[in-house]
Structure formats: structure tokens, C-alpha cells
Amino acid sequence: MSFHHLDQFAHTASPVTRMPPAGRIVGTVGLALVAATLPAGAWLPLGVLVALSCTLFALARVPPDVALVRLAWPLGVVLIASATLLVMVPGPALVRLGPLTVTAPGADRFATVMARAMVALLPAVLLVSTTSFPELLHGLRALRVPGAVATALGLAYRFLYLTLDELERLQRAARSRNAGHGAARRRHLLVAVTAATLGRSLARGERTHDAMLARGFAGTLPLLHVSPWTPQAAIELAMLLTVAAAVAVQARVG
Amino acid sequence: MAHIPDGFLSIPVLAGTAGASATALAVAARRSRATLGEREGPLLGAVTAFVFAAQMLNFPLGIGASAHLIGATLVAVLLGPAAGMLVMFAVLLVQALLFQDGGIAALGANTLNMAVLGVGSATVAVRALRAMLGSRPHATVTAAAIAAWVSTALVGVAVATELTLSDLVPFTTALTVVGLGHVVVGVAEAVLTGMLVSVVLRARPELFVHATERTRGHGWRVAALTGLALAVMAVAVVAASRQPDVLDATLMRFGLTGRGAPVATPFADYRSPVGGPWVAGAIGVFAALLVTWGIALGVVRRRS
Amino acid sequence: MTAVVELRDVAYAYPDGTAALVHATCTIGAGERVALLGPTGAGKSTLLQLLNGLLRPTTGSVTICGLPVDDATVAEVRRRVGLVFQDPDDQLFLPTLLEDVAFGPLNAGATREDAAARAHAVLDALGLARAHDRAAHHLSGGERRLAALATVLVSEPDLLVLDEPSGDLDARSRRRLRDILQERREAVLVATHDLDLVRGVCHRALVLVGGTLVYDGPLETLLGDRDQLERFGLAA
Numbered sequence: 035m036s037f038h039h040l041d042q043f044a045h046t047a048s049p050v051t052r053m054p055p056a057g058r059i060v061g062t063v064g065l066a067l068v069a070a071t072l073p074a075g076a077w078l079p080l081g082v083l084v085a086l087s088c089t090l091f092a093l094a095r096v097p098p099d100v101a102l103v104r105l106a107w108p109l110g111v112v113l114i115a116s117a118t119l120l121v122m123v124p125g126p127a128l129v130r131l132g133p134l135t136v137t138a139p140g141a142d143r144f145a146t147v148m149a150r151a152m153v154a155l156l157p158a159v160l161l162v163s164t165t166s167f168p169e170l171l172h173g174l175r176a177l178r179v180p181g182a183v184a185t186a187l188g189l190a191y192r193f194l195y196l197t198l199d200e201l202e203r204l205q206r207a208a209r210s211r212n213a214g215h216g217a218a219r220r221r222h223l224l225v226a227v228t229a230a231t232l233g234r235s236l237a238r239g240e241r242t243h244d245a246m247l248a249r250g251f252a253g254t255l256p257l258l259h260v261s262p263w264t265p266q267a268a269i270e271l272a273m274l275l276t277v278a279a280a281v282a283v284q285a286r287v288g
Numbered sequence: 289m290a291h292i293p294d295g296f297l298s299i300p301v302l303a304g305t306a307g308a309s310a311t312a313l314a315v316a317a318r319r320s321r322a323t324l325g326e327r328e329g330p331l332l333g334a335v336t337a338f339v340f341a342a343q344m345l346n347f348p349l350g351i352g353a354s355a356h357l358i359g360a361t362l363v364a365v366l367l368g369p370a371a372g373m374l375v376m377f378a379v380l381l382v383q384a385l386l387f388q389d390g391g392i393a394a395l396g397a398n399t400l401n402m403a404v405l406g407v408g409s410a411t412v413a414v415r416a417l418r419a420m421l422g423s424r425p426h427a428t429v430t431a432a433a434i435a436a437w438v439s440t441a442l443v444g445v446a447v448a449t450e451l452t453l454s455d456l457v458p459f460t461t462a463l464t465v466v467g468l469g470h471v472v473v474g475v476a477e478a479v480l481t482g483m484l485v486s487v488v489l490r491a492r493p494e495l496f497v498h499a500t501e502r503t504r505g506h507g508w509r510v511a512a513l514t515g516l517a518l519a520v521m522a523v524a525v526v527a528a529s530r531q532p533d534v535l536d537a538t539l540m541r542f543g544l545t546g547r548g549a550p551v552a553t554p555f556a557d558y559r560s561p562v563g564g565p566w567v568a569g570a571i572g573v574f575a576a577l578l579v580t581w582g583i584a585l586g587v588v589r590r591r592s
Numbered sequence: 593m594t595a596v597v598e599l600r601d602v603a604y605a606y607p608d609g610t611a612a613l614v615h616a617t618c619t620i621g622a623g624e625r626v627a628l629l630g631p632t633g634a635g636k637s638t639l640l641q642l643l644n645g646l647l648r649p650t651t652g653s654v655t656i657c658g659l660p661v662d663d664a665t666v667a668e669v670r671r672r673v674g675l676v677f678q679d680p681d682d683q684l685f686l687p688t689l690l691e692d693v694a695f696g697p698l699n700a701g702a703t704r705e706d707a708a709a710r711a712h713a714v715l716d717a718l719g720l721a722r723a724h725d726r727a728a729h730h731l732s733g734g735e736r737r738l739a740a741l742a743t744v745l746v747s748e749p750d751l752l753v754l755d756e757p758s759g760d761l762d763a764r765s766r767r768r769l770r771d772i773l774q775e776r777r778e779a780v781l782v783a784t785h786d787l788d789l790v791r792g793v794c795h796r797a798l799v800l801v802g803g804t805l806v807y808d809g810p811l812e813t814l815l816g817d818r819d820q821l822e823r824f825g826l827a828a
Contacts, residue, residue: 059385063392070294070393071302108388112293122457122465143456150295155388162386168687170385180317182328182371183378189333190340190378192685195729197341217348224347225480229487232338236495239334241682243327248644248675249743250667250699253326258691258704330685 043096043163049270050094050164054263055173057271058165062157068278069154074146076285080153083281086274087156094164104159105152112151119144167191175257185255189242196238201231291383291398292447294391298454305450306396312404313377319370332371335363336378343379347480355476360406360443361414361436362481365428366496369411376403401446410439425489428496433482437474444470594658595619596672596751596779597643602652604638612638613803616652620779622750627790627811628783630800631825636783637678639800640753643781644673657750671700674749678756680740684728689720689739692728696747714746715739718772734765741772751779758786787826791815799824 043051050058069083091101121131123140130136165173171191175184204227243251297305320328339359346354359379364372377399383389390398413435414428421427447470448462456462488495597620604613613635620626630636641647642654645666657672659665677683686692693711702710715724718738720731728736737757744752758766766789773780773793782790790797790811797814799807801824807814814820821827 062385066294066392067302070297070391071299104388108293111389112295115293116296118465119456122461124458124461147295147456151293151391152295154294154391154393158385158388158392162388167386168691171687174381179381180313180374182317182320182332182374183381185329186332186336186375186378187382188687189330189685190336191687192681192727192729193334193337194340195727196681197337198344201341201345220348222483224345225483226487228342228345229484229491231341232484232488233492233495235334235338236331238682239330240327241677241679242334242685243330244641244646245677245683246330246685246695247326247646248670248673248677249696249747250670251326251695252667252699255329255686256695256698258694258698258708333685 043094046095046164048094048164050090050160052264053267053270054176055165055169056176057173057263057267058161059170059173059177061271061274062161064275064278065157066154068282069157070150071282072150072153072285074142077149079281079285080149083153083278084156086277087153087160090157090160094160096160096163100163101156101159104163105155108155108158109152112148112155116144116147116151119147172257181254188255189239193235193238193242197231197235200234201227204230291380291390292394292401292450294393296391296454296456297394297397297450301450301454302393302396305400309377309396309399309404312408313373313399316370316373320374323368324371328371331367332375332378335367335371336375339363339375339379340382347476349476355473355480357480357484358402358406358440358477360402361410361432361439361477362484364407364410364435364439365414365432365485369407372407372411373403376407397450401443401450405446406439406443409442410435413438425486425493428489429482429486432485433478436481437471437478440474440477441467441471444468444474595621595655596624596657597781598653598655599639599642600653600655602642602649602654604635604642604647605650611803613642613649613800616805618798618805618808620751620781622779623777624796625773625776625780625794626782627794627797628781628800629785629787629797629814629824629826632785634800635803636800637755638803640675640755640781640783643751643753644670644675646675671747672750673753674744674747674751675753676740676744676755676757678759680733680736681728683740683743684736687727688725689715689728689731689742690724692739693742693746696743700747710746711742714742718742718745733760734762734768737761737765737769749778751781752776754780754782754784756784756786757782758784758789785826787815799826801825 045051053061065083065087069080072079072083091098120136120140121134123137123143125137125139128136128138128141161170168188168191171184171188174187175181205224208223208227320332324331339362342357342359345357347357348354360372360376363375366372367375380390380395380398380403384392384395384398414431417431417434418427421431444467445463448459448466451457451462451466452459457465597618599616599618602613602616603611605611616639628636628639638647642649642661643656645661648661654661656669659669659672661669684692686695690708690711693714694707697707697710698704712721712724715721718741720735720739720742723731723735723739728739731739737759741754741757757769761769766786770789770793773782780794782794784790794811797807797809797811798805799814806824807820818827
């Protein structure tokens, strides 16, 4: 499993990648917030947001097929979750499907939620396509995410590869020893392997801590890069947020 | 699973849950730094990676079904509530930003549900149960398993509440579908957590920061506080509905024999007045904060 | 001239009481290249961790470059002693190599520009320049060991300490490591089972058996003495 396939456009120069990661995160959150909270029936503002997102995708040189592939799974999850709304909301009936009844308010809510979810996913997919994990961490730190969380994530990035490697190795060893058939056997095996991995993960954490101490670590991870905020990037972000805010206001007032 | 995508929750709920979880995380960050000091980073990093890896695993349950571990209770028992909340938050953050598992706008709600309530309630439950069952390894495993189930069910209640307060579905429907769903999922979580805790406890008991502490008879206080918090939350949820007769409607609904009998519910007309959702949201936030503070108080008093 | 390392009657016991090291006394001077030999479990790693304050002796004293190792001096000691651990993955924990190598200088107070420049220089010197913005799991085992070495060399320590550095290296990487060690000006202490690695590189050998220093003398002499090698459990 690799995180690297996720940020293949992080090295393509574009106005999006030139924006410091903190700015990219703020922009993403702003767009997602506006999209996620649009009132029901606000189709024009939704359209504007979609157009805005597509423009950003184009600016970042992310091809539409890549974007759609990355949207597919989360969209599927939302579809399943919101489909239940069709039959869970009381009100005048539209369609009867066996024991379940699709109601008008249910259909309304379904449409609203699906639309909002789809449009909120766009900036998220853009962020993950254009931002490498280290950049994301720098952005989060700049945005004052608790130091422990940022440090934990930074280390977890490396630890995850090592943990997954270890899990795989232990699983293979256990399987070759036991050749366990049947769900219960497999589960016991997996639990034993998982527990062993937990022990090794914690041991690795301790050894890493020693290595950090040996190189002078005193509690806070030092930062190497300072993402330079150019006036252009600041203006671009401000513009983006203004448009998003305008859409939000217009959707409620207009 | 329990991750709420974007698009479901209303602004008051998003804002309220975000505020409540930010507060809880700030408290957690301070406590975690105080207890763990400089090894906080590597320790949390290792556990965060482990939770990520563990969540990817498929545990076969038989009959063609399999379960995924959420890990909130395991983390709570391993690291305690403060560090545990931070680890779960780290996982949720990356899941939202990188994997679109859970919405970005909804991160506050998901954090409150899984990181704060999930880990917090697991901690409270484990301590209460161990106070009642004793502190031998066997009791700890049982306590962890039951706590995992309780905690997961509570997450379900929280999700249902947030969906209701966002004016999406009536509370009973949400509770039935989402709550019940989590109750079922909670069984798998309980089994897996119990098994993992049992194995690790036998092999490496020193890994558990809090499982091997003796409780000093604070169990009843903790249980009482938890019960009070839950009661307040339930009352607030019911009161939060904009129609004064929703309680009657709910009761009538339970008494009805068939589905689809028309009941005057608040959702027949979903154009809500401006004040409505904000009042509902505010009460919901207050309830969530109360639960959080109840848990925090229980934890703090336990530590002293 | 101040000795780089001075151990005086150092003993270390684990919290449960088991003794890991007893009556260790020795001195390492500037520029000396010393091999620390001994069977597994003899206490080599323990001794190494005493040198940078990760462990504190139960009795006796450890002095680095004239500084007695204690809470007040430990930060400075860790700048003088560069410890390369056994598993490179324990030392490459940041998202990019450059950050890993710059970690030490940044902690010591260097500016970002200075730390980055020094990190680039060391990575270039070790042939790892192309990987500076990648994570360690993109490197081969040998490259990772070099990268771990880089994280320590960048701080220009007075004493370079290596714990089993040739673990899983192929012959070519092993030769590379030998060359690097030959070029070092600072004092070098290599804990290893790999006699071929240190032959010709280190002039002096310390042998630890069961926590006790049983030999402190020329490496060549030791390597030529079959009986002694067998007695110490070092025979290849």
C-alpha cells in the first residue's frame, strides 16, 4: 500500500502547487465548508462551485479521468449512506418499494445531501492530488494543529510502511506455520499477528525516540522548510475564499 | 463506517461539534504532554501507524462476514484518554484529508464522535467496570470488551443525534438505523478488542499504561457521572426538536404496530424557521460539552 | 591532550538488577579507531549507549571530551558523539532524507539555511543526493545504512560510534563502508561481529565478554591469535 500514488501532481508546477500547503488546506476547507452547507435547492451556487473546482483542477493539470477515479469510491460511500434517506424521512409518499416507502421529503433530502457531498469532495480530491504528505504536514503545523498530532503524523508516515511490512512478514510466517483454515482459525492467527505487531510498533517507537535523543531532540520537531508566502499566492487564496463566501451568501439571500 | 461524509450535517451542528472537539483536544494535548513529555511524539506516532494498519485489516467473522477494528477502545486502554484522543484525531484527520473517509467539514463531528466520545466513554467504562470486576487480567479483558461495545454504541447515538439535529431524519428513525447498526458493529469491536487486549496483556503487560492501575473505589462516582451525562444528553436531544409534541410523537411511534402510520412529525415541512436549527444546535452542543466535561472530570478526579 | 572517551570503573545494571557491564575502564584518544568486539549479549550496545547519555552508569564515571556526562552536559555530549544505531529504520523517521539529515544540526541551533546546506553536502558526499527529497523506504538496504550514517556525520562529531554497521550489507557496500571509515579523522568506535570490516581499519580492539572488558590491545595481534579468538567467542 502506498501513499505515493496519491500525490503524483505535487511535482507539476502550477498555481495550485505554488500555493503554500497551508493555503491549499485553507482553500480546501473553505470550499468544502461552503459546499457542504448549501441550503436545499441552491442549484446555481452548486454549479458555480463545481465550475470553480473544475477550473482549479485544470490549473493544476490534473486530468479529469484521474479526478473521477479518485472521486468514485468516496462518492459510492456517500451514495449508500444518503440512499437510506429516501426511505427514512416521514412525509407524503412518492414510490413504494416493497416494505419501504420513498417519500417526497426523503427524495429532497437525498438530492440535497448527494449534491453537497459531491461538490464538497472535489476540493478534497484536488488537495490530495497536488500535495505530498510532507507538505501536508507542514501546512497542518502552520495552521496550529496540536504539535503532538503533527509530530505523530510525521513519524507515523514512516512507521506505517515499517508496520505494514512487519504485518505482512508475520502473517506469512504464521500462515506457513499453521496453514489455518476456517474463519475462527484465521481470526486467531490475525489477532496474534496484530498483537505482535503492536508490541513491535511500540518497541520501534522507543528505539526511534532513542535515536531522536541521540541527535539532540528536546521535545519539538524542528522544521526545515518554510513555505514562502508570495503576494500572488496570498491574493489568489483571498480571491478564492471571497468567491466561496459570496456563493454561500448568495445561496441564502438571493 | 462511523465516518460522516460532508453534506449531511447542518451548520449549527458542524460548528457546535467542531467547537466541542477543539476544546476537548486542547485539554487532551496539554494532559498528554504533561504525562508523556518528550517521548509523546514517537509513542503517538507508533500507535497512530498501528491504528492505521490495523484498520486496514480484515478480520474474518465466519459466515462470510468480516469486521474492521476501529481501535478507539484499544487505544484508550493502551495510552489513556488524553493521548488516545490525540491518536484517534490524527487518524481521522488524515482519513478526511487524504482518503476522503469522512468529510472535511464534518471533521469536527467525526472527531467529537470517535476521538472524544469514543475514547472518553471507553476510558470511563473500562475504569467503572474494573472497579466492579476487579483488576486481574481476566477482568481487564472483559472490561475492555464491554467498554468497546458501549463506546461504539455511544458513537452510534452521537451520530444519530447529529443527523437529527441537522434536520435530516426523526430521532427515532436515526437511532433505530444508525444506533442499532453501531450496536451490531460494536459486538465485533468488542470481540476484536477483547482478543487483542488479552494477547497483549499476557505477552507484554507493561505496554498498558492504564489497564494495570488499581481503581480505588471510584467506580460508582464514575458510573454515576456517566449516567448523568447520558441522561442530560437524552433530555437535550428530545427537547431540541422544534415541535413541542415530539415526545408524544415518539412515544406514539413506539406504540404503533405498523410502519407508515401518519404521525404529525416535525419533518413534514423541512423549511425550518431561522431560529430553530440554531437553538437545536446550541442545545446539542451544550449536551456534547456536558458529556465531554463529565468524562474529563471523571478522568481528572481519577488521576488525583 | 584530552581523551575523547574516558570510562572509569563503569558499571551498569538494568532496573531489575541484572548486571550488563562491570568494571569497565578504558580511554579512547582523538583520532583513534577502535573495534568493540564480543559475543551477542556481552554488553556492547549498553556500553555504546553510555557514551551519549542515553544510559547513565550505575557506578563509575563517563567523560566525553573532558565533560562528565550528566543532565547539564548531555546536550553538548550528544553533539560530540555521533551514534549510528543498528537498524537504519530507527534513525530515518522523517518524511524526507534531507529532513532526517538536517535534524541534528537544527536541534543544535543551526539556521534552516545552514542545516539544509550541510545536509545537502553530506548527502552529496555519500552519493545520496538524488534521494534527498524522498523517504527512506525508497532506498536499498545499503543506501539506508549510508543515509543513517549521514544523519550523524552532518554534525561533525568528535567520536563516531557505530553499532553493527555491516548487518545486511553486500560485499560492495561493505567495501564502501570500510573506505568511509578509513577516511574519517575523528575517533571511531565500531561495535561489530564483522572482523573483516574492521581488519586494517581499526588499530585497536576492546573485547567485551559477559559485561567485562577482557582485552584492550592491538587488533592485529588479537586477530592473529586463534586461541584467544575462540576463547572470547569471536572465531569466525
